[in-house]
Every structure is written in structure tokens, then in C-alpha cells.
Amino acid sequence: MKFGAHVSIAGGIQNAPENAAKLGCEVFQMFTRSPQGGPAPKITPEIVDLFRAACEKHELTDWVIHSPYYINFASGMAKTRGFSTAIIRDELERGSLIGAKYVMFHPGSAKDVGQEEAMKYVISGVKKVLDGYKGTTELLIEMSAGAGMVIGDTFEELAEILEGVGHPDLGIAFDTAHAFASGYDLRDEKSVDATFKKFDKIVGLKKLKMSHCNDSKIELGGKKDRHEHLGKGFIGLDGFKAIVGYKKFLPSFNLYLETEHDAVVEDLNILKSLRKK
Numbered sequence: 001m002k003f004g005a006h007v008s009i010a011g012g013i014q015n016a017p018e019n020a021a022k023l024g025c026e027v028f029q030m031f032t033r034s035p036q037g038g039p040a041p042k043i044t045p046e047i048v049d050l051f052r053a054a055c056e057k058h059e060l061t062d063w064v065i066h067s068p069y070y071i072n073f074a075s076g077m078a079k080t081r082g083f084s085t086a087i088i089r090d091e092l093e094r095g096s097l098i099g100a101k102y103v104m105f106h107p108g109s110a111k112d113v114g115q116e117e118a119m120k121y122v123i124s125g126v127k128k129v130l131d132g133y134k135g136t137t138e139l140l141i142e143m144s145a146g147a148g149m150v151i152g153d154t155f156e157e158l159a160e161i162l163e164g165v166g167h168p169d170l171g172i173a174f175d176t177a178h179a180f181a182s183g184y185d186l187r188d189e190k191s192v193d194a195t196f197k198k199f200d201k202i203v204g205l206k207k208l209k210m211s212h213c214n215d216s217k218i219e220l221g222g223k224k225d226r227h228e229h230l231g232k233g234f235i236g237l238d239g240f241k242a243i244v245g246y247k248k249f250l251p252s253f254n255l256y257l258e259t260e261h262d263a264v265v266e267d268l269n270i271l272k273s274l275r276k277k
Contacts, residue, residue, distance in 0.1 A: 001253060001255065001275065002026040002027045002061060002254045003025070003026055003027070003213070003254065003256075003257070003268055003272060004025035004026055004027035004028040004029060004060075004062075004254065004255075004256050004257070004268075005020070005023055005028060005029070005256060005258070005259070005261075005268065006028070006029040006030065006256065006257070006258050007020045007023065007028050007030055008030075009030050009031060009032070012047060013032055013043065013047065013098065014047050014050035014054060015054075016028065016030045016051070016054075017051065017054035017055045017058050017060055017063075018054055020063075021060070023264060023265055024268050024272075025268065026059075026060065026254075027062040027064075027254050027256065028060060028063050028064075028256070029063070029064045029066055029256045029258075030064075030065060030066070031066055031068070032065055032091060032095070032098075033068060035066075035068045036068070036069065043097050043098065048097055048098055051098050052099060062252075062254060063099070063100050064100055064101050064104065064256065065094070065095050065102070065103045065104070065137070066103075066104055067087070067088055067091055067103060067106075068087060071088065071105050071106060071108060072084055072108030072109060073107050073108045073125035073151075074107055074108035074109055074110045074112075074113070074118035074119075074121050074122050074151050075108060075112055075113075075121070077112070081121055081125055085125045088105055088129045088139070089128075089133065091105075092129070092133060092139060095137030096135030099136070099137075102173065102209060103139055103140065104139075104142045104210075105140075105141065105142060106142050106144055106150070107122045107126075107141060107150075107151040107152045107161065108150070109148055109149055109151070110149040111148060111149045115149065118149075118151055119157070119160060119161070123160075123161055123165055126167075126170065127165050127167075130165070130167045130169075130170065138170075138171060138209070139167075139169065139170055139171075140170075140172060140173040140210070141158060141161055141170070141171075141173065142172075142173040142175060142178075142212075143158060143173065143174055143175050143178050143179055144178055144182070144225075145177065145182060145223065145225035146182040146183070146223040146224075147223050147224055153178070153182045155184075156202060158172055158202075159203045162203065162207060170207075171207045171208070171209040172203060172209065173209065173210050174208055174210070174212070175211060176211060176212065176214055176215070176216070176239075176240075176243065177212070177214035177215065177226070177227050177228070178212070178225060179195070180216045180218075180220055180234065180235055181216055181220075181221070181225060181226075182221070182223070183220060183221035184198075186235050186239040186243065187235055187238060187239045189238070189241075189242040191239070192239060192242035192246060193246070196246060196248065200248070205248060205249070205250070206250070208249075208250070209250075209253070210254050210256065211243075211254075211255055213240070213243075213257050213271065214227040214228065214230075214233075214257065214258050215227070215228040215229060215230050215232055215233030215235045215240075216228055216233045216234050217233055217234070218234065220234065228259070229267055230257075230267045230270045231270065240270070241277070243255075244271060244274040244275055245274070245277075255271060257271075
């Protein structure tokens with residue numbers, strides 16, 4: 001198990017590996033475009049060479065891409081759904097250029113159309129994303145925190161999407177803060193074991209590829225997405241100790257911090273200390 005954080009791409013994605021190394025990351029996450037909108041910067045062969053050379057220089061083994069925030073496969077507007085499909089497919093292609101392991105996305109909100117119709121839209125949209133895709137970067141559904149009418153905040157919904165899409169390379173990105181806010185307890189060894197046994201029964205641990213590693217400012221089942229530094233939220237260090245030591249995770253399962261950079265180095269050091277123990 002390796003640890004990293006979401007890092008800046010200011011000045012170009014070729015700068016991301018250096019930014020990750022400065023924090024002490026072993027793996028890292030980034031955007032390849034503005035998360036708020038606008039055209040994506042081109043990834044030229046020269047940028048690919050610089051990026052890969054920097055990863056090799058700093059001995060970074062895996063890098064993943066977080067999709068933009070405006071994605072909504074569950075929208076009642078066909079234009080929004082089509083735009084979401086095009087962006088995620090483009091992110092997969094961009095990820096393949098730079099050797100990213102995963103692209104992750106939130107399915108979106110069902111507020112326009114209701115849960116049943118939204119789920120149909122999500123499944124249809126993800127199928128279109130993967131139709132004819134031949135790249136190397138895999139697609140992951142990121143678990144949501146449960147606010148409003150978001151899709152993908154329960155294990156059952158994640159399983160429904162996976163089954164509906166039916167693609168062998170579609171997996172799940174867990175998020176400790178999101179899962180906790182959605183009502184899945186992670187505060188100690190017993191609760192971590194119970195939560196991931198439930199995940200295994202409903203979704204399957206083989207589909208669990210990575211996790212965001214964030215403590216939660218929100219209490220268990222609070223249905224809000226609010227990240228906190230490790231040990232300073234409602235999950236607590238006992239929970240993260242149990243997650244790092246969970247024996248049923250696949251060897252490639254890595255943790256990526258999305259905490260504020262004012263103390264992300266401290267968070268990384270906490271994870272490394274827990275791994276040593």
C-alpha cells in the first residue's frame with residue numbers, strides 16, 4: 001500500500017510529479033484540466049516525455065486523474081449528459097497518453113429526474129464512454145457522500161451501476177469521508193472489517209481499486225462532503241490504522257489524500273507511520 005495526495009498542475013501537468021515529490025508522495029492524483037470548466041490544455045509528446053521523466057526521477061509508481069467537478073451523467077438535460085460522456089472519454093484518452101492508472105468520476109445528481117431515471121442515464125452514459133475504448137487507463141466510479149440526490153452513495157447503487165454497465169475494467173474508487181458521511185462506519189478495526197465485508201458482499205473487493213483518504217468533519221451518516229485532516233475528524237486515527245492494516249485489500253490498493261495542503265505532509269507522515277506499525 002502506497003500513499004499520495006492530490007497535487008497542483010499549475011504551469012502544466014509536467015509539473016505535477018515534482019509537486020508530488022515535494023510533499024513526500026509515493027503516488028499522486030491530479031486534474032488534467034481545470035475542474036471548473038474551459039478547454040483542456042493539449043498534451044503534446046514533449047509534455048508526455050517531461051511528465052514521465054519526472055515520475056521516474058522521483059520514483060513515483062502510480063498516478064491517477066480526478067475528473068472535473070461539473071460532470072453529471074444523471075442530469076435531465078441531454079446536452080449535459082452528452083458533454084459528461086465526451087469529457088470522461090477524453091480524460092481516459094489523456095490518461096492513457098501519460099500512463100495514468102485510473103480516471104475517477106462522480107456519477108452526478110438525480111434531482112432533475114428522480115432516482116430510477118437517473119440511474120438509467122448513468123448506466124447508459126458510462127456504457128457510451130467505454131464503447132470502443134482501447135486505452136490503458138481504467139475508469140472508476142467514485143463513491144459519493146450522500147448529499148441531496150447524488151447517485152453512488154450506497155454500495156447497492158455502486159453495484160447496480162457496475163452490473164448495468166457490465167464492463168470488466170470498470171471499478172470503484174472508495175472515499176473514507178464520503179463513505180462515513182453516507183453511514184458506513186470506519187472508526188475502529190471492528191467497524192472497518194464490517195464495512196468492507198459488506199462492500200465485498202454487495203460489490204466485491206476485487207472491484208475496489210483505490211481510495212481517497214480523508215477524515216470527516218461530518219458525523220457518521222451526516223450526508224455532507226467535508227474533508228478533515230487525519231485524526232482531527234469523526235473517523236479518527238484508530239479508523240485509519242485499521243484501514244492501512246486491513247489484510248483483505250489487494251496489493252495495489254493505494255490511498256490518496258485530498259486534505260488541505262496546510263497539513264497534507266503531516267497527513268502523509270501519519271499514514272507512513274501507521275504502515276510501519
